[in-house]
Amino acid sequence: MAECNRAVRETRFGRWFLGSSIWLQYVLAQAVAELDSLLGAGPRRFASVLDVGCGHGLAFRLLEQRFRPEVMLGVDVDPAMVERARRAAGGCACRVDASVGDVTGLELPDACLDMVFCHQTLHHVADQERALREIHRVLRPGGVLLLAESCRCFIRSLPVKLLFRHPMEVQKSAGECLELLRASGFEFEERNVSTPSPSWSRPDLGIREWLGRPAAADREPRLVHVAAIRPVLDRGRSAQEDRRPEEERKRVDAAVRGFDAGVRDVLVAPLAGEGDALRDEKVGADPSLGDEVDPIRLIP
Secondary structure (H helix, E strand, O other): OOOOOOEOOOOHHHHHHOOOHHHHHHHHHHHHHHHHHHOOOOOOOOOEEEEEOOOOOOHHHHHHHHHOOOEEEEEEOOHHHHHHHHHHHOOOOOEEEEEEOOOOOOOOOOOOEEEEEEEOOHHHEOOHHHHHHHHHHHEEEEEEEEEEEEOHHHHOOHHHHHHOOOOHHHOOOHHHHHHHHHHOOOEOOHHHEEOOOOHHHOOOOOHHHHOOOOOOOOOOOOEEEEEEEOOOOOOOOOHHHHOOOHHHHHHHHHHHHOOOHHHHHHHHHHHOOOHHHHHHHHHOOOHHHHHHOOHHHHOO
16 A cells, blocks of 8 residues: 555565566566666766665666676665565675665765666656655766656556556656656756667567567557766755755764765765765766766766
8 A cells, every 4th residue: 555655565466576587587687788778888887876666686786787886775665675685785796785765755865876776666656756856866966867667558557457556646658757857857868768668568468579470569658768867067955955854864864874884985975075076986977078068978
């Protein structure tokens, strides 16, 4: 049952499926590869990465292999899934911290992350606007959001409605999802967006292709993938962030103190004096090019 501002709890089948090899191979791994390609050519590295809605933690190793973070965080509303994610974190070489958390109220300081990975999570959240504002808040200027979402036509298809649970009243088309991202302060270009149509997303689950027939054309996109940025010019806290209650700031500060020293140093040190230089080094911006740099294009 949905709680205010929280994700709708998944079905028992859904919780099993999200930890299966089918999910890992045919959904998660393909999405990570697709999102990586939307960043453009060339190797890249993000020092600090957050996986929101991390589930069983199956994305941890995929993200580590592609983006080589120093620190990776995972949050999920389901305590049982977080326990599994913590076990999955043992397979990573970098520091990984998985905790119970809500994407609409992340217990992280402002502008502390280089990249947020949000895979098939937003459509579970009742207050999507608030979730994206929180992601925007915790990203550094120039930081990247990799978003993979299912669209309304897919979420409302019969197999999905029977096997999974979602807040139906907030589901969006691909276009509406892109509009929401822009309204939340993110920027991206056409080259940073794709609308893939894997076999599992189609009404016939790919049976036509299995029979040697061409896949039926989609009437509207069933999935949308986006590599978006918090603009480099968006430096410092927004007026909205400055109005956050003092109690909330104290709660976030207390949560940060709970991280081990290695994680805390990566999250907090860039905010304490050497911010711009360290941010440029980690996110890939070139300080000599000034504020008009495109971080997605120049990530090394």
